Amino acid sequence: MQDIPLDRRTDQIREALEEMIVEGHFPDGARLDEVRLAEQFHVSRTPLREAFQSLAASGLVELRLRRGAFVKFPALEDVIEMFDVMAEIEAMCGRYAARRMTPEAEAEIAAALVGCETAFAADDFDGYYRANHEFHALIYRASGNRFLAGEAERLHRRLKPFRRLQLRLRGRMRESLKEHRLIFDALVAGDEAAVTAQMRAHIAVQGDRFNDLAAQYRRSIGAAGARQRDRERV
Amino acid sequence: MQDIPLDRRTDQIREALEEMIVEGHFPDGARLDEVRLAEQFHVSRTPLREAFQSLAASGLVELRLRRGAFVKFPALEDVIEMFDVMAEIEAMCGRYAARRMTPEAEAEIAAALVGCETAFAADDFDGYYRANHEFHALIYRASGNRFLAGEAERLHRRLKPFRRLQLRLRGRMRESLKEHRLIFDALVAGDEAAVTAQMRAHIAVQGDRFNDLAAQYRRSIGAAGARQRDRERV
DNA sequence: ATGTCATTTCTTGCATACAATAGGATTGAC
DNA sequence: GTCAATCCTATTGTATGCAAGAAATGACAT
Incomplete structure (x- = not known):
């Protein structure tokens, strides 16, 4: 921010x-x-x-x-709501970025994409998370709207633990990488509609599937000592 | 929030x-x-x-x-950026609201719309601002996404002084009211695409035209004692 | 054993006290 | 008269002190 x-x-x-x-x-x-x-x-x-x-x-x-x-911790429903908003924000970043892409930005994003591929090849979850963040953050900035980029960063950070968990889902990392390539191609082509759609799907899928993760999440973090409170929390 | x-x-x-x-x-x-x-x-x-x-x-x-x-104070460019984001956020609220509209929400929004019409008839800028806020806030909540509604409220509040100025522009209040009616009709019809487009335009127009306001704004508020700083501020 | 109430202890919220620094005033050299 | 170095003052950043409110404890009654 x-x-x-x-x-x-x-x-x-x-x-x-x-x-x-x-x-x-x-x-x-x-x-x-x-x-x-x-x-x-x-x-x-x-x-x-x-x-x-x-x-x-x-x-x-x-x-x-x-x-x-x-x-x-946000409740399960909160996380889903946040992913919905995140999807829209990131889609907006992508749309602007497609319109305003520069050669420098393209090179940087390409490099981040390589980072994702490297981490995927090494089956390195944390490495992929970092490269993924880099990929997305560069697109935020490429939007040319600093306020938007700041909001996106803020939300991204807030959703960090939940994104990380996503990667542990069977095959999610491979899927994510494939989506990154599609997004990148659409960005390079300057296809605003395609970037918007791809990006929205890329993020929304995480929210949509979040229910699958709830149980797993409870074990991995919630179990550290959280007692159930007034409403269900992930 | x-x-x-x-x-x-x-x-x-x-x-x-x-x-x-x-x-x-x-x-x-x-x-x-x-x-x-x-x-x-x-x-x-x-x-x-x-x-x-x-x-x-x-x-x-x-x-x-x-x-x-x-x-x-945000710089002029910051305000424009913020309106861009606001347009997207409000459009999203509208889209969700169109999908999830209830009779109660419809009645409340209709009432807020009447409030706008009353204030317009009385040429009451402050009254219109309040009714306008009510109209929009109800749509935020009608989105059914509390996180989204919170973010929208936060941004709305942050843009408050700039929205108010908008209303002083020649004919803006009349236009705004007309747009409200279109938005309301599309909401009632459950036409997501129409609501999205109308709402986005309704907000974006304020950012687009903000340059026209900059000079006026400097006189009305900036003149209160602000000295020019490192970059131009509205 | 369980519930209720008084007492005690702990913790927060705010006030005050102290230390460090930034910026201006002051002094002096040129 | 201008500039630089130094000192002084105002103001922040942090520590500590104190009072009020919450939770914990325990006595007592049911």
Whole structure:
């Protein structure tokens, strides 16, 4: 969205906590203990509290009045809704990118695509995730709309853990790569309609199939200690 | 996006500042003086600083390292970019709403439309703005995707000052109302494609024509004390 | 054993205190 | 009079202190 100074402990802590939450180091609903975390980071409670404000704004934690900050995993339905929106946002990025593609952008995206292929060949899930992110992020930027790119990045980051899981599905990585090629070809051809359709499908399929993943996800992350709460969470 | 507790001074101050900024009570680039605002709100600096974190996250202010919080008006190009994204988001809301329309939603939207007509008849800009917001917000919710609705609301709020200005353009209110009727009819007919197209046009026209407004806007708000900065701001 | 209520402890929310830095004012050299 | 180096002040960033509210504990009654 915007690059913040990052020199204050507050910002460093915000980054660190965001990473930890997105990577699933906390179970859903876990309370982020101000005092304990303050000790862990060797700071007072003040920078932590300020970091909580930021995290709450991006929806990663929930601040309950006089109860503290709680890690908030989205519910299954939330994730599906988010993928729906993501599909549309990414489709829009693709559409603009197709219209505004430059030789430089094309070369960069081509390189990212090679990265995807390499990771696929090596059966490297994490590597594929990174290359995939690079591929998509370059298209965001190629849209020429920085606000759009920022929103896309934000959403992408929020959906990170769920995208990663997708890759573990049987054959998903192969499919994903095939879709990337189609998207790339349409981009190069400047075919806005095709890019839009391919991209939308590429993302939407993840939401559509997300139900298949719910159970698996619960085992892999939710089981880390989350207890069922007021409504079902993935 | 999510309903926050709002009982802490921090949250009240965040709301108040957001309102003041969106309403143009501060010139672009103005520093939000912690000490002075703390006195004004009869609190210490702590809740103010926490509110700043929130505001920075939504992009309304910029936190500069050891310099403080500064009001950040988007640049002209930023506003155009934001309207582009808004057009797509609203179009998506419309598409989903057309698919999922209920009799209740239809009645509510019809009522909001009447509100628009009333305000138009009375030549009441502010009234029209409110009715307009109601009309759009109901469609967001009718989309049945709460995440989408939240994002739409957030963006709408961020673009509030620029939308309001639109209405002052010669004949814009009449046009807007006409477009609302078309959108409503397509919604009732369940014509997804038509709603999508109408809604996209309804919003995009505001971005497209925004250049016409820039000069006017500079007079009405920017003149309040903003000095030109590193790049042109509306 | 279970439920209710009082008491205690813990934690948050805010205020205040202190330390570090940025930017301007001041001084002095040329 | 201009420029540079230095000092001073204002303001941020962080730590700590304190009061109010929530949860935990335990006594007591049913």
